[in-house]
């Protein structure tokens with residue numbers, strides 16, 4: 001990570017937060033006096049997080065306020081490591097699979113299209129930064 005120009009993290013939501021494998025990796029790369037805290041060896045490195053989730057946690061939804069992916073990763077990647085964090089968030093990825101979510105399929109498709117669009121825009125911006 002210290003040698004990376006840009007970091008890309010896949011962070012599907014598992015039980016409202018990040019998968020345990022991602023948490024384990026973070027516990028290995030967050031090192032006090034090296035990557036963490038003042039003079040962080042990764043300070044300023046852009047990090048893009050694809051935070052996919054089966055449901056929606058946006059304002060106005062029943063699950064608003066229970067997304068512990070974005071706030072946690074913002075705190076550790078941005079706060080502890082001093083990286084520049086940005087998110088791409090495909091939501092409602094399970095809508096096609098659950099009959100109870102059938103009415104949400106158009107929103108799921110819109111979210112997927114927006115995520116692809118964001119990936120292109122942010123990917124190009126990242127490429128310009130390191131060119």
Ligand SMILES: Cc1cc2nc3c(=O)[nH]c(=O)nc-3n(C[C@H](O)[C@H](O)[C@H](O)COP(=O)(O)O)c2cc1C
Pocket residue numbers: 010012013014015016017052053054055056093094
């Ligand atoms: C163990 C497990 C727990 C999950 N927990 C949640 C959850 O709390 N909230 C949610 O919206 N989706 C949850 N999901 C659905 C995933 O976030 C969703 O399928 C996501 O799209 C998976 O990422 P991927 O499409 O990048 O593979 C869970 C999936 C698994 C396998």
